[in-house]
Amino acid sequence: MDREIAIAGYYEAPSKRKSGRDIFDWLSEAASGAMRATGVEKAEIDGLITNAALGSGGSPFWSILAAEALGMSPGWLESVDIGGGSPVAAIARAGAAIKAGFAETVLVAMADVPTIEPKKQVGYRVEFEEAYGPAGPPGLFGLIVNRYKHQYTDPGEAMCKIAMTQRRHAELNPLALLRTPMTREDYYASKIIGEGIRLLDCVMHCDGGLALIVTSGKRARQLTDKPVYLTGYSESHNFDAANPLPDVTKTGFSISGPKALAMAGLRHDDVDQLQPYDDFTVALVLAVEDLGFCAKGEGPAFIAATDLSHLGKLPLNTGGGQISAGQPGLSAGMIQPVEAIRQLRGEGGDRQIPNPKNALVTGIGYVNYLRNWNTSVAAVLEV
């Protein structure tokens, strides 16, 4: 892929639990923060894209309300509703609109307030899942962990290492909410939600907002001396949908991961940082396998053998990921690209990766009925 889709700058609002702040308060902070960071004026922004949020009340007019809240009159407007995959997907959609000539400078602004406006699940979930008390996503992922353990090996130690590695990174990230050092003993002492999933395997909801400016390569190079380019991108949704008996340990990353890397012309060994969507630690075990870093079933061995620290061979979620930074609802998928961009610009502070040239970033959305997650978004960012 050419260097025609670029990110000129970003902003991440400090997340907060039970903030009491309106969702558009967060969105406004994120939007103005990204504009300040890039020097882009309101008049220049001709596209706006946001995320369908847990705290949106299910509004079918969400992007319209967002534009109104921001006082913007964009020539291109969109809301992305593919769950946690929405923010990474929004960067690609903004890029596609730019390449098509529909817009030149797009504000990608994400916010959510899940801790003050929890929303009920709708549709078939009440009929076929919620009546059985699966305890939400932790229970649904417990079903995946136990099947994985049955088919391959116990991923528990790998999950512990992921949790500890990311917490260590969060200690070095002033914006992370969970920064208390975590030992192996702490991990194993944390309570079991559903067998296979401990509290420290899970994300914690918080309120927050993040935004960035996507523009043409040419304009980005005028705005900043540190543009970051989207050089590879692929999505996979509703993986293996027609199969009534799917392998729940396999995900759509087996399709979108290799495609995104190939588009960027990168091999796995070339990847300087892995910033994968982390709703649960086991998601990263499955992700490293399906993205192609190792064979199916070898994720735990790969994770055990690989230095995942910011100074290691494959730096993993160097800001602490969502699990230690906090998950601002459906805007949380922006944590991964923002951290990747921060690192690529050399703005990683105490957790700076030495001279990274690229990043593999992912997004995950929704968990299907007795399957794995629905949406597997993979993107390559490069300087």
Added chain:
Amino acid sequence: MEGKERPVPVPTSITRRYWDSVNAEALAIPKCGDCGAVHFYPHALCPNCMSPNLGYVPVSGNGTIYSYTIIRSPQPAFKGMEPYAVVNVELDEGVRIMANVRTDDVEKVRIGVRVKMIYEQSTDDLKIPQFVLA
């Protein structure tokens, strides 16, 4: 989901026929009249070939646990019931269904274990499928 009351299924235009079969204690699953594929939960079109020509075929109620979790920290509506088993059961007829296994010993709920469907009263006028160890 966050509330104190247990969620109750509300049949839709797509799922009413399924819930009627459950209430009659003769659970039936959708089967495509064109390609023959079975699926679950019920859709309006066959997920395999997108045909609307769906019939319902009864199941034996026998199945094998494909996966499970034991809930130890439930949401408010299920507090006091823990520990309880949430299972993904593969019915002998080739679909998977979520339910609980009603047992005094959740340690016996493991992958590969055979189970048998029972019908549990959810509300005065609605039953839901559940399982016991076979």
